[in-house]
Amino acid sequence: MPSIISITTEDVRFPTSLELDGSDAVNVDPDYSAAYVVIRTDASDEGHGLVFSCGRGNDIITYAIDAYSRLLLGRDIDELIYDLGNASKRLIHDSQLRWLGPEKGVTQMAAGALVSALWDIRARRENKPLWLLLSEMPAEEIVDVVDFTHIRDALNPQQALDILRAGEEGKAARIASLMTDGYPAYTTSPGWLGYSDEKLVRLSKEAVADGFSMIKLKVGGDINDDRRRMAIAREAVGNLPIAIDANQRWEVSEAIDWIKQLAEYDPYWIEEPTSTDDILGHADIRRGVWPVRVATGEAVASRIVFKQLMQAGAIDVLQLDSTRVGGVNENIANLLLAARFDVPVCPHAGGVGLCELVQHFSFFDYAAITGTQEGRMIEYVDHLHEHFAEPVRILNGRYTAPRRPGTSAEMLSASRTTWEFPTGAGWLEVGDRAAVTGASLVPAGGVR
Amino acid sequence: MPSIISITTEDVRFPTSLELDGSDAVNVDPDYSAAYVVIRTDASDEGHGLVFSCGRGNDIITYAIDAYSRLLLGRDIDELIYDLGNASKRLIHDSQLRWLGPEKGVTQMAAGALVSALWDIRARRENKPLWLLLSEMPAEEIVDVVDFTHIRDALNPQQALDILRAGEEGKAARIASLMTDGYPAYTTSPGWLGYSDEKLVRLSKEAVADGFSMIKLKVGGDINDDRRRMAIAREAVGNLPIAIDANQRWEVSEAIDWIKQLAEYDPYWIEEPTSTDDILGHADIRRGVWPVRVATGEAVASRIVFKQLMQAGAIDVLQLDSTRVGGVNENIANLLLAARFDVPVCPHAGGVGLCELVQHFSFFDYAAITGTQEGRMIEYVDHLHEHFAEPVRILNGRYTAPRRPGTSAEMLSASRTTWEFPTGAGWLEVGDRAAVTGASLVPAGGVR
Numbered sequence: 001m002p003s004i005i006s007i008t009t010e011d012v013r014f015p016t017s018l019e020l021d022g023s024d025a026v027n028v029d030p031d032y033s034a035a036y037v038v039i040r041t042d043a044s045d046e047g048h049g050l051v052f053s054c055g056r057g058n059d060i061i062t063y064a065i066d067a068y069s070r071l072l073l074g075r076d077i078d079e080l081i082y083d084l085g086n087a088s089k090r091l092i093h094d095s096q097l098r099w100l101g102p103e104k105g106v107t108q109m110a111a112g113a114l115v116s117a118l119w120d121i122r123a124r125r126e127n128k129p130l131w132l133l134l135s136e137m138p139a140e141e142i143v144d145v146v147d148f149t150h151i152r153d154a155l156n157p158q159q160a161l162d163i164l165r166a167g168e169e170g171k172a173a174r175i176a177s178l179m180t181d182g183y184p185a186y187t188t189s190p191g192w193l194g195y196s197d198e199k200l201v202r203l204s205k206e207a208v209a210d211g212f213s214m215i216k217l218k219v220g221g222d223i224n225d226d227r228r229r230m231a232i233a234r235e236a237v238g239n240l241p242i243a244i245d246a247n248q249r250w251e252v253s254e255a256i257d258w259i260k261q262l263a264e265y266d267p268y269w270i271e272e273p274t275s276t277d278d279i280l281g282h283a284d285i286r287r288g289v290w291p292v293r294v295a296t297g298e299a300v301a302s303r304i305v306f307k308q309l310m311q312a313g314a315i316d317v318l319q320l321d322s323t324r325v326g327g328v329n330e331n332i333a334n335l336l337l338a339a340r341f342d343v344p345v346c347p348h349a350g351g352v353g354l355c356e357l358v359q360h361f362s363f364f365d366y367a368a369i370t371g372t373q374e375g376r377m378i379e380y381v382d383h384l385h386e387h388f389a390e391p392v393r394i395l396n397g398r399y400t401a402p403r404r405p406g407t408s409a410e411m412l413s414a415s416r417t418t419w420e421f422p423t424g425a426g427w428l429e430v431g432d433r434a435a436v437t438g439a440s441l442v443p444a445g446g447v448r
Numbered sequence: 449m450p451s452i453i454s455i456t457t458e459d460v461r462f463p464t465s466l467e468l469d470g471s472d473a474v475n476v477d478p479d480y481s482a483a484y485v486v487i488r489t490d491a492s493d494e495g496h497g498l499v500f501s502c503g504r505g506n507d508i509i510t511y512a513i514d515a516y517s518r519l520l521l522g523r524d525i526d527e528l529i530y531d532l533g534n535a536s537k538r539l540i541h542d543s544q545l546r547w548l549g550p551e552k553g554v555t556q557m558a559a560g561a562l563v564s565a566l567w568d569i570r571a572r573r574e575n576k577p578l579w580l581l582l583s584e585m586p587a588e589e590i591v592d593v594v595d596f597t598h599i600r601d602a603l604n605p606q607q608a609l610d611i612l613r614a615g616e617e618g619k620a621a622r623i624a625s626l627m628t629d630g631y632p633a634y635t636t637s638p639g640w641l642g643y644s645d646e647k648l649v650r651l652s653k654e655a656v657a658d659g660f661s662m663i664k665l666k667v668g669g670d671i672n673d674d675r676r677r678m679a680i681a682r683e684a685v686g687n688l689p690i691a692i693d694a695n696q697r698w699e700v701s702e703a704i705d706w707i708k709q710l711a712e713y714d715p716y717w718i719e720e721p722t723s724t725d726d727i728l729g730h731a732d733i734r735r736g737v738w739p740v741r742v743a744t745g746e747a748v749a750s751r752i753v754f755k756q757l758m759q760a761g762a763i764d765v766l767q768l769d770s771t772r773v774g775g776v777n778e779n780i781a782n783l784l785l786a787a788r789f790d791v792p793v794c795p796h797a798g799g800v801g802l803c804e805l806v807q808h809f810s811f812f813d814y815a816a817i818t819g820t821q822e823g824r825m826i827e828y829v830d831h832l833h834e835h836f837a838e839p840v841r842i843l844n845g846r847y848t849a850p851r852r853p854g855t856s857a858e859m860l861s862a863s864r865t866t867w868e869f870p871t872g873a874g875w876l877e878v879g880d881r882a883a884v885t886g887a888s889l890v891p892a893g894g895v896r
Contacts, residue, residue, distance in 0.1 A: 067508050099747075
């Protein structure tokens, strides 16, 4: 039997803090990083997976991936990749490791990277990009990979099957349209807090010219700055939707007050207005800021929290994040939950590798689950794509369909070598100028 | 200035799976473990901290503690221990590490161990056990160590101050009574799923004879077994309260059905009926099983989730866990939140070291916050206390007041050496008979 012979991890980081790309009210100095894993078998299979992080602690994730790897090493690869529901449960419900979450934080992200690397092997075997593999899979097999534990009060296997069966009508035509026309995107590139007003105007106008469906601005640092930047951006983009994103900066009542002061600029949604764990707080905010939509998800730990956000009527938009939860399986669960509650999914991307990974879920959602792109778009940020084997390609403000077999996680070997932390050539050159390194681990003025 | 010169971690595990001590419907084979840390300064300070876990993955926590240690090494110890609010924020809100939670899972537990080790140094400096240090601290200083981020809609600093001010009346007398009479305890020792009926009866009767306030049974494996064991236990203990604990085993409606089938045996509370993250599910269950109380907390990730559990009216009892959240500071936040919602705190203990650690919070709660023991008791399990510098001491079914300066985290050096995983003498002798080791990492029949 062909079996897993090696699972290797790499701590890959990019010194993005040097340019203040990705700066927001909470993540003031991220060094975009990938906890990277490759699974290899004695049948020459190769599966890649990654978890996105912000720099420090990326090695905690690689260490955790190594720990979970012991549950897979030496095992029959076919048994794993043709029964991905059980493969995922073996990792995520391990009777001892479970205590470290359960199903949240570092361990969930680590297990998820391995689960997704197994999907990468499966998709390569079948010579399809992940989205197409999922879209063409029988509904029963999709239901079989979903872990319904603790979400059955909102979505049970029969209901999931019904959703997927309903999605079969017109599926072939939608797959064909995805191949030719792709999927709508919005861009966050103009809106980082660290950018000058001039850069904001220039990038906002470029976004309109490039055909994006929306732009997004980071907010929450200072209300007067936010009002000025929103006014500038509104002037620059005309009627194009503008989303705003506070990255969990506010208390509940503070969020409502702040958003009301920005309402005259017609924000399309407010993203992460408060703690990602505050379901009831999000519900209060949604009631308080209507008609501004509430969006969240990049830091939501599991399907169990997403379930409640929708049960409580706390969100208008679900922002699935590919590497926050337990891999492909849990992302499918989140797509099906969203369909059940009729909440549109607009995935979180950016960072490093997230655009490459999340696109598959929106493509799959359109092809086989909801069958609509109404109110749906994938985030796009123009960073670090050159490091991937098949970088995302945007055409007329839309993601074009990925075609390479697999999950799109594969990063170029040269990039991984150059930016291996802390010994890669890139890091030896950057030295301690980036925030990731030891010299300035804690900001001088304390935190927040 | 005196500063931190070393922070060392140890992976200490005990082969408790050999005896099925601690077995329940979800944690079927725990090897009780401590991710252990010692902070040392050049002024001869020594602070101990630990995180409890179930075996596999304990090294992920020690690794994470090492990562957070870099934020403390070389720093002025006085600045840290006399401003523990900011010391905690430096770790927990670190701008890059925050992504790995935020405030949940491995990273929160690791940061919490370091925070608590700093408190250990502070308490040793002041020559007081933690509970007495906290109880005698000015209210303003207590409020100062609490992080009110994302809980202000339920508890703001002024409200916290008011609670503590109200607690000042009669405090000296309550401290004196704690010194002489201690604090009520209940015992979980009789009720593990792996125990025979004979052992259940014998230990239940012993619990009554020993003066405990309650016993607790693990449930959720099989309803007929649960009914039989509840009947046996009820017969054995007479009118003594019996709590039941499902360790997150059920879906929401399944929980309600199951508990109703045990209602005739008058369970005092049902603990962890469903996912620890399912706030709305707990609320539904509480409405469905009244008058059986609902309790949870040992796996609740943060004050933000506890806040919502109480806002939603989802729990009757808050089971604070000393090493799940961000250390002493976040435990104080949870005590104050519980006081604000008038929900009694009955800490989760057992495992290894949890009894030693949590007792301080109940003692502090009685002395300086709620001033009552009504409906309150500390869990007690008679495992592994012999490994601690000052083991808990139970007298007439009550915890006696700890007197040794510090947090009670200190484990004997000989125990740590013997049970260092995997190279300690104890482990070399046990070999691969315990579940913790590599041989049988995944149960034969798969999981769940």
